[in-house]
Amino acid sequence: MEIASAVASLSESYPASALSIPRARAALTAFAAEAGASSEQQEHVRLVVSEAVTNAVQHAYDEHPGEIHVTAMVVSGELWILVADEGRGLSAGSDSAGLGLGLAWMAQFSDGMTLVARSCGGVEVRLRFSLHRAGAVGAYDSGSRVAGVC
Numbered sequence: 001m002e003i004a005s006a007v008a009s010l011s012e013s014y015p016a017s018a019l020s021i022p023r024a025r026a027a028l029t030a031f032a033a034e035a036g037a038s039s040e041q042q043e044h045v046r047l048v049v050s051e052a053v054t055n056a057v058q059h060a061y062d063e064h065p066g067e068i069h070v071t072a073m074v075v076s077g078e079l080w081i082l083v084a085d086e087g088r089g090l091s092a093g094s095d096s097a098g099l100g101l102g103l104a105w106m107a108q109f110s111d112g113m114t115l116v117a118r119s120c121g122g123v124e125v126r127l128r129f130s131l132h133r134a135g136a137v138g139a140y141d142s143g144s145r146v147a148g149v150c
Contacts, residue, residue, distance in 0.1 A: 008073065008074070009071065009072065009073040009074075010031045010070070010071065010072040011069070011070070012069075012070050013067045013068065014067065014068050015065065015066075015067060015068075016057050016060055016061050016067060016085065016087070018057060020068060021050060021053045021054055024053045024070050024083075025046055025049045025050050025053065027070070028045055028049045028070060028072055028081055029042055029045050029046050031072045032045040032072070032079055032129070035074045035079050035131060036131050037079060037129060037131060041079075041131075044129070045079075045129065047105060048081075048106045048109050048110050049070075049083065051103075051105055051106050052102075052125040053068055053070070053083055054102070055103075055125075056068045056084075056085040056123070059087070059088070060085035060087025060088060060122060060123065061087045061088070066085060066087055067085070067086065068083065068084070068085050069082075069083075069084045070083050070084075071084075074131065077130065077131050078111075078128055078130055078131060079128070079129040079130075080126065080127070080128055081126075081127040081128075081129075082125070082126050082127075083124070083125045083127075084118060084122060084123065084124040084125070085122040085123055086120065086121050086122040087121070087122045087123070088122075089117050089121060089122055089123055090123055103115070106125065106127065110127040110128060111129050111130045112128035113125065113126065114126040
């Protein structure tokens with residue numbers, strides 16, 4: 001099975017606008033499906049990518065337009081998804097119009113989540129999903145390393 005070379009990585013950038021949310025969600029969900037994610041994991045990818053990209057659209061940039069960068073790769077039987085922006089970065093106690101559940105959902109519906117302040121500015125959300133396949137642990141390893149997009 002030659003899936004590893006077919007889905008080694010995905011890297012795309014989108015304008016930080018509401019129209020980019022479904023585009024990024026569709027691209028990353030399709031990548032997850034090709035990488036061997038289960039139907040349930042694909043639904044989780046849909047949810048967490050929607051949350052991460054929506055957060056970047058709503059909170060990363062003020063009046064100045066910016067971009068959202070998404071990267072996905074399979075490493076050692078794990079699907080890694082990175083959602084990054086070059087915006088304002090993290091700020092404690094900021095007011096938000098949302099319910100405040102997005103970060104909790106991202107952590108709950110992935111197998112691991114890390115929120116990182118990027119050295120070049122902005123925020124990077126790192127999401128990990130274990131790709132469980134009977135007798136095929138590591139079968140989807142692309143040999144890639146997880147890295148930021150700075």
